Amino acid sequence: MSWDISGYEKWTWDEIPLGAMTLEGGTGVEHKTGDWRVKRPVWDKEKCKNCLFCWVYCPDNCCEAKDETMVGIDYEHCKGCGVCAQVCPFDAIHMMGEKDARAEEEGEH
Amino acid sequence: MAENNIKVMAASGDQMVAEAFRQANPDVLPVYPITPQTIIVEEFDRFVAEGRIHTEFVPVESEHSAMAAAIGASAAGARTITATASQGLAYMWEELYVAAGMRLPIVMANANRALSAPINIHGDHSDIMGCRDSGWIMLFAENAQEAYDDTLISFRVAEHPDVMLPVATTLDGFITSHALDRAELMDDEVVAKFVGEYKPERSLLDTDDPVSYGMFANLGNFYMENKLAQRKAMDASMKVLQEVGDEWEQISGRPFEMVKTFGMEDAERVIVVIGSSIGNARHVARILRERGEKVGVVGLRVFRPFPAEQLVNALKGAKAVAILDRTESFGGEGGPLWAETVAALTKAGVDVPCRNYIYGLGGADVTVELLEGIYEDLKELPAQAAKHEIPAVAYRGNRS
Structure with missing residues (x-):
């Protein structure tokens, strides 16, 4: 359904949806939770055999696959739990400090 | 008084609650047995076994699960009931607040009983009074007849659009739950007409119109507003209780006095x-x-x-x-x-x-x-x- 949330910051008790409902699905995509991360998983495409263990085990659907092939990690939502790195049988994912990773990224740009 | 095929019963309060539950035709009953509430679910189970009612009877493994399942069923749009007492109610604790905060019109019977320790199975109000701040409407029956009447009234109040709150309809353990009493059982069809059908505005299972319940409301993010809405609904329930109680008096001849x-x-x-x-x-x-x-x-x-x-x-x-x-x-x-x-x-x-x-x-x-x-x-x-x-x-x- 279409849900008009314009001006929601000013909603009063009788304007909010009953029972703290959200009247649409899939809103988690809009909620960027990746900045909670302390360590990030770094995926090595060369070592990856596309077993997709990480895809199965990730508790937050952040190991992204397409056509049965691993394509990358969703850093906007990954919280850095490290399960993917733990379950990978091929050492294709290693955890890296978020601070170092960001410094490295900035160096590249 | 309306035309009514009244059956005078020699029944316990628990039996009368079970009859009221049957007549309200609920969709789902997740429950775990505990004295002195057990007769309610035993009787209801018998109604299901005899094919007199088609409620989904879910025998869960604990009261915590009973209320969790009740919350899920109610959010899915089902008319949902459960029953408990004492330690069972205590074990439901955190879930009681969830049911109220999500504004789910669950009707729960509680056979009021003491809490351990020392262990005691008999009647007092330690269990039910402990959850007086959880956001549930709370009714106290004096006898088996009131337990029956309160239970039927509860559905109308809980599901009223101005209210949408869970209701605990309670009876004192053993004194009311088990002792035989004189009580009038109203005609099934008359009750069905009074209670009516529950038409939920939304369902958690409606994939064409998806919703989430009880969403995250952290620091300043509508938590106060949600609580105020609960208070307003509780205030509004006062008028609804009396209106529904008066309507029931027209049918039963018994006044509903708070x-x-x-x-x-x-x-x-x-x-x-x-x-x-x-x-x-x-x-x-x-x-x-x-x-x-x-x-x-x-x-x-x-x-x-x-x-x-x-x-x-x-x-x-x-x-x-x-x-x-x-x-x-x-x-x-x-x-x-x-x-x-x-x-x-x-x-x-x-x-x-x-x-x-x-x-x-x-x-x-x-x-x-x-x-x-x-x-x-x-x-x-x-x-x-x-x-x-x-x-x-x-x-x-x-x-x-």
Whole structure:
């Protein structure tokens, strides 16, 4: 359904949806939770055999696959739990400090 | 009174609740058995086994799961019931707040029972009064008939668009849950018409129109607004309760009074009490009034929302009031009924001396002598109040 949330910051008790409902699905995509991360998983495409263990085990659907092939990690939502790195049988994912990773990224740009 | 095929039953309160549940035709009943509520689910299970009703009966592994399943079923749009008591209700604790916060119109019967330790299976209000702040509407039946009537009324109130709150319809363990009583069972079709069909506005299972319930509301993010909405709904439920109760009176001939009075036309010494002991107090007051004593009883049938206005009106002419709590609030000035009553009187500016008694814990006998003793105490109360020497909360019925 279409849900008009314009001006929601000013909603009063009788304007909010009953029972703290959200009247649409899939809103988690809009909620960027990746900045909670302390360590990030770094995926090595060369070592990856596309077993997709990480895809199965990730508790937050952040190991992204397409056509049965691993394509990358969703850093906007990954919280850095490290399960993917733990379950990978091929050492294709290693955890890296978020601070170092960001410094490295900035160096590249 | 409407045309009605009334069946007069010799039944326990639990049986009458089971009959009311059957007649309300719920969709889902997740439940775990616990004394003294067990008869309710045993009876209901029998109705299901006999094919008299097609409710989804879910025998879960604990009360925590029972309420969790009830929350899920209700959010999915099902008319949902459950029943519990004592430790079971305590085990549901966190879920009770979830049900209320998500505004789910679950109807739950509670056979009021003591809490451990020491272990005790008998009636008092320790369990139900403990969850008085959880956001559930709370009804207290005096007898099997009220347990039946309250249960039917509960569905209409819970599912009313101005309310949308869970309701705990309660009866005192063993005294009301198990003792055989005379009660009238109304015709199935008449009840079905009264209770009506639950038409939820939304369903968690509607994939074409998806919703999430009870969404994250952190720092300043609508948590206060959601709680205020619950308070407003609880306030609104007062009017709805009376309207639905009055409608039920038209059908049953039995009035729904949130505050029941006896002898209050001239009573000076008054006992305020809730639950099955209202009957005991009325019995004793009748004996004393026959001897010319000006005593009375004010009994509550509803505790949440608290019927402050009716209670204050009933007590306006009183000279001394005893408030009886069948539960403890250790370290407090008194029990929950005491606290609410005194607050209501103070707010209304009614200056009448009150004192608090704790009685009947763990099913301790509520005798004629006990209640006579309290009426006797009240003779001294106005003089004690004048000297600012109202006695502290006192136990009655214990070995002293």
